[in-house]
Amino acid sequence: MLNRRVFSIGLASSIAVPLAVPALAQQRSDVRSAIDGLSQLHAIIVQHGDDIVIEHAARGPGVDRVANIKSCSKSIVGLLLGNAVDSGAITGVNATLGDVAPSLIPADASAEVGSLTLEDLVTMRAGLEGTSGGNYGNWISSSNWVAYALRRPMVATPGERMIYSTGTTHVLGAALTVATGETLLRQARMVLGEPLGIEIPAWTRDPQGNYLGGNEMALTPRAMLRIAVMMRDEGLFEGKPVISTDWFRSSTQRLARSPYSGLDYGYGWFLSESGYIIARGYGGQIIAAHPERKLAIAITSDPNMPARSDGHFGRLMELLEGPVLALA
Known part of the structure; x- marks a missing residue:
């Protein structure tokens, strides 16, 4: 199964968790400390291997309702x-x-x-x-x-x-x-929605009827996580191909560099020096995968607040590169 065990860092409403080894408990505590100060953060889910090790909805619509990515x-x-x-x-x-x-x-x-x-x-x-x-x-x-x-x-x-x-x-x-000959909505549902088992609602269209290619899509954090898992597993999801291995490799070539964040860029994905593959959206929306460390992450934030590389997005990257990476 995709998620055999769930460890939550939520507050009083969180499910009970089994005793963790001291090192894991400290690592989870480090993550909690880091996210407590992120006032724009809405939700975060971290999967390591098959296990959800972090699931926390600080505010916003939660992990089961769609967010603008x-x-x-x-x-x-x-x-x-x-x-x-x-x-x-x-x-x-x-x-x-x-x-x-x-x-x-x-x-x-x-x-x-x-x-x-x-x-x-x-x-x-x-x-x-x-x-x-x-x-x-x-x-x-x-x-x-x-x-x-x-x-x-x-x-x-x-x-x-x-x-x-x-x-x-x-x-x-x-x-x-x-x-x-297919709308972007239909393509997204065929290529990602069906094989990943996720819902992809219709989103904004231009005056000619084209779906906006680059903004305003909406997914639940759980759906975002499934995309992250697929990217972590180099195009596979639960052992079945969603995108080809060749396209995954092409997507993660370092072909350009963002003048703002300094992150490298491939075919629509930002690439960090540590090995993260990242989709980034205004406000602090993130789909991230780290194949080497077997990590997949979904993050949603306030979509109406900026998240600059020297602000909220920078702090999210510090979270990913520090406490989250240490979980693996």
Whole structure:
């Protein structure tokens, strides 16, 4: 079974736990001390091997109700790209936007746009000025989100530096919809929902009906954990393949680096020096896996508060790299 034993660090309402060896008890105490000071934290679940070693809902909707995973959605889109490549719907990551979905490209876009590869898009190295941060509001207020993102000026050579932009991932999601003939919602349910046994509700769509590729998806923390377990186990879940081993390896190549966190970036996943594979969302939403240490983690936080690398997200990384890593 997936979760043979559960050890909770919850408060009075927590289930009784068996006696732990002193070292484990101290490690769990260290985690509790660390999370007690995280005022934005909603819930955390940590699985080591087959066992849930931490399950704590400090506030918010808990572990069984959906939470907005924000930009963790970008990592989900990266997995859907892998399925499209493996199924043959797309020839490979070097296929260009002009080859895969020429109908998406506005006539007045930069000449380089048609030559952008899907790898450029999934690694956010498209070179286009971003639509996130201060540009986000104007972007989602536009009448055509894909065209708006593709009309942004080229500010870097495609394939070089990472420019964080939800619009770039949204273009990728729209291209996947064209290539597969299936909405992102349907793809997500087929590729992840069914094999992992998780519910994936419908989420925000753009004016043309494309599901937002890079934000606003909602999952329960337990569903997030199952994705983390699958990534920890290199594409397998309970021994069955969900994504191919080849795509897992491709996803975790260090191809770019975030100018904000300093973390490396692959096909939609951040990569830490210690070995964590991380999906990160605004406010402090995290899906994390550490294959070497057999750890899988789901974290939700207040989705309306910022979580910068020098703030809440930085403290969450300290939690992962310190007390949580020590559990393994």
